[in-house]
Amino acid sequence: MNAAGRTIVLAGATSDAGLVAASRLLTAGARVVATGRSAGRLEPLREAGAQVEVADATSLESMAALAARLDSVDAVIPLVGGWRGGGGLSGQTDADFDALMPALQAVRATSRAFDSALQASDAGRFAIVSSTAVARPLAGGANYAAVKAASEAWTRAVAHGFAKAARDAQQPLRAASVVFRVKALDPEALAAAAVALWDTDAAELNDTVIEL
Structure with missing residues (x-):
């Protein structure tokens, strides 16, 4: 399997990383649906x-409406991001935390809206971009690490849902939910990882962390 012929939703794709990922996926023969406000x-x-x-991408209503308009979807990658930090633990302001929350909201909204579509695909994929800060959170980046950790936990729950649905239906696992964990986001590395999502069988890929 590969990305050719797949319909891939890049949610919140107006960053440089979104454009590079879209270009690489299109070159690989995928249909790319890119969203932005x-x-x-x-x-x-x-x-x-x-x-x-x-x-x-942070709105369940908006993402559900998009899912209803698309005939089929094979992958969803929310790309809403951003960083706020510094100032030690006392510098972790509520305003900064609120500014980081859309990243988690996008993970929640997109995974819920497209859950049925990804499970209906013969090779559904859900992937998020997280950070190495989750493994080694620093006081000056506590807000950021907390939001990324929550996003990873949600993505692992998506993976469990995929596995449970397949098991309950007594069907092979065809959908996988994964975390791309980066120290500093390299758009080219992210794009390559997105294209490679179909290089590995879902049963092996589901609930994994891929270091980029």
């Missing part, structure tokens, strides 16, 4: 060949 910021993705959708 600004039509103007989605224009480079449209020019690259992606189908663009103005939609809020």
Whole structure:
């Protein structure tokens, strides 16, 4: 299996990483659906060949509406991110924490909205971008590490849901939920990892952490 012919949703894809990932996936023969809240910021993705959708990746309602419009989906990768930190533990402000929360909200909204579609695919994939800060949280990045840790926990719960559904149906596991963990985000490395999501069988890939 490979990415060719797959429909892949990049949710919150208006960053440089989103554009690079979309371009690599398109080159690999995938259909890419890129979302963002600004039509103007989605224009480079449209020019690259992606189908663009103005939609809020942090909103379950918005993502569910998108899922209903798409005929099938084989992979979802939420790319909402950002970093706030510094100032030691006392510098971990509520405002910074609130600014980081959309990343977790996007993981929750996209996984819930597309859960049925990914399980219906013959090779569904859900992947998030996390951070090595989860393994070694620092006082000055406590807010960030906490949000990433919560995102990883949610993604592992998605993996459990995939495995349980397959087991209950007495079917082979076809969907996998994985974490891409990075120290500093390299768009090219992320893009390569997204293309490679179908290089490994779901049973081996599900509930894993891939260091980039």
